[in-house]
Amino acid sequence: MPRPEAELLEIVKSLRASVRELKNWGIRDFINSPRPPVSASVPPAPAPAAEPSPLAAADTRELFPDLAPKTASRPPALPAFRSLEEIQELLKDCSRCRLSEQRNRLVFGVGNPHAEILLVGEGPGHDEDLKGEPFVGRAGQLLDKILAAINLTRRDVYIANIVKCRPPENRVPLPDEVETCRPFLAAQILCINPRLTVSLGAPATNALLGNKQPITQIRGKFLTYRVPRPGQADWQGILLPTYHPAFLLRSPGRKRESWEDFKALREELLNPGSKSGKTNG
């Protein structure tokens, strides 16, 4: 038999932890509207069972148990932001993880803030770090060509990364770095509300989906991914994993598969549901 007092105690503990966490993120005015008091005699209704949110910390710990911080707790979803500029302002001079130490410029993201298509890479490289813009080196030039092949330009899409600062020597971001930075990607996603998201390469795909399936097995498939929202059910989006352009430069033989993926993206954009089976509306 559940004990309401014990449950309430747990809720209070959890709320206190969330408030502490939000303050750690530099957010202090997150309570915008008064909430009804919780009645001590009526325990809260159990939340409907939901699949784990891929952008929540727990998944990364499951994904990389050896590297994940042992004491980390699931970070709260950041409060809703009115604009990308608000998120960018919050990230200004960010030093929440070690990637801040060697960066030249933080690479927040570029493009149409109301884009139907969001492209997500793993992190900035050398050129991006110098310019403060994602995908500006050779891989970026290839991405531009790929977009042009389906009649799109950078102005039509939004481009962001899982981590906003360059990992040294272009290494893959470590799980704790991903865990620290991805609430900001989650906030970007909620602001943009893209109809379709394309993850470029395995690290971005794994971070968004919370799984570790090889990119060769899931590329080209339209999948569902989730983003936690404060006080609401998770946001759900359609994800199309594909190869990272830098990988295509090293393995040009894979370009045909990538081309198939982007053709499918174009088809889905023109005829919602034709490839994904979902209208996302």
Ligand code: SF4
């Ligand atoms: S990678 Fe993200 S969390 Fe880490 S310092 Fe850069 S902006 Fe902050």
